[in-house]
Amino acid sequence: MSALSHKMHSEPAVYVYEAPVRIWHWINASAILVLAVTGYFIGSPLPAQPGEASDNFLMGYIRFAHFAAAYVFLIGFLGRIYWAFVGNHHAREILAPPLLKASFWGGVWHEAKWYLFLAKEPRKYTGHNPLAALVMHIMFVWAAIFMIVTGLALYGEGEGFDSWQHALFSSWIIPLFGQSQDVHTYHHLVMWVIISFVIIHVYVAIREDIMSRQSIVSSMISGWRTFKDKGEVDKE
């Protein structure tokens, strides 16, 4: 696959994001939206509801939506990891970037210069550019793992001692951080890391779509990457 794509100068469109990756991307994005909004309102609830307690269940619904979206996020993430093993090599880019390769860091440096308006032209990549892969690896993949682990620990507290969530997560995560309140605080902080990531991600995707040499936004819908010029692809 990769050998082919290098030689495809005359036939520039490359199938990069396979269907499971695309479906995961959009389900994951929706889950993050629900998680961030409901999570914020769990920490800072809406104004008090009038009437009898038995007539209202607002906090209950908000928390349910949070937990349901969290499971969608978790299962999607596990499915995505599975796909990194069986999918094409682009499916591994953000989960296992080649952090030990010097050429990868050279690519990161060039891309950083491009964003600082110091390089005249970005390089052309079929998959993620190295800087994108690095930022997604840190700000999304590791943040997601952190949120899943701390989230399950907090969820296990409500599920009780007999639950698998408590046995596998709460029982050691809570003392590791000190106490439950600390885990809550870090769970909040990393939510903002992910929100910051989303802001950057959306901006850069649209910007690259306009200014770089390949398609970005439409690729996550169709799966195909098209190129705007005949320059060399994946030059390191």
Next chain:
Amino acid sequence: MPVKETFYDVMRRQGITRRSFLKFCSLTAAAMGLSPAYAAKIADAMETKPRIPVLWLHGLECTCCSESFIRSGHPLAKDVILSMISLDYDDTIMAAAGHRAEAIVNETIEKYDGQFILACEGNPGLEQENTGGMSCIIAGRPYTEQLREAAKHAKAIISWGSCASWGCVQAAAPNPTGATPIHKVPGIADVPIIKVPGCPPISEVMTAVITYILTFERLPSLDRQGRPKMFYSQRIHDKCYRRPHFDAGQFVEHWDDEGARKGYCLYKMGCKGPTTYNACSTIRWNGGLSFPIQSGHPCIGCSEDGFWDKGGFYNRLTNIHQFGIEANADEIGMGAAGIVGGAVAAHAAVSALKRSQHKGDE
């Protein structure tokens, strides 16, 4: 051979009627979450098995644990607790003083070597060893020494209260005396430690732990942090009687608002119920009379590790002091996201400018 004294003997000597004694047994069975059939088992154990001597040592503490004890609202519980606990040594409430009092400690250690329970109220200040500071000297000796010596001969240690369990207020930053919870004291004997945190803890929990050890001849099952599961496996929030208002989204917004009068959930007033493991919302205080949330005040999380250092008692979200200002996770996060958003907008503007400059080149 010494006559085997039972808890029942002691209680009768203190003037507790058999009726009160049986009441205590059924109350304790209920508190431990056992079926009513166990009340008879407990009564039997209390009548037939030799009582477990308790040595009660005080380190750096405020005596709120003892105060909680002797003010147990239920007169019967109070008498039972006092006859169970204060028998051997407790420097706050015992009659003896000076050398005679100290002699009791040695006597208990000798007589009941490996048999007695060491109840620790408070903790040692380790700075007295490191820098020779003179905090917490008991009978001319540092408390740390007394503690290590007694621990060597104890059957088990009960870390009684948040001081002994976690460190509490004297271990709050910057902890000038080096106050250290019992399980972290270097050189303490390798005996099982049962943590009964709370500032103060509930007196019924203490007697129930001792009753459990007597009745079943083993230590109660503990969670990973060393607390008896039967009392610390759920959060205040899980069994709070105001929980329906939480689920409904009905909160007290101000101390004197309509919600406060109606008894709405205190979550927004900084209640730490959702992060605090204790039995207050089930056993309650002063003989089951009330507990903080019932009296309209949010839980301050006194049985949690380091609760003094977790920001204001009345903030739902913890202040993060490392940032140098009073800010919680959401304020910091929102600030960061705002900066990122601003940077993105600026970057977009520069990008557009650059692009328009290069338009002519292509």
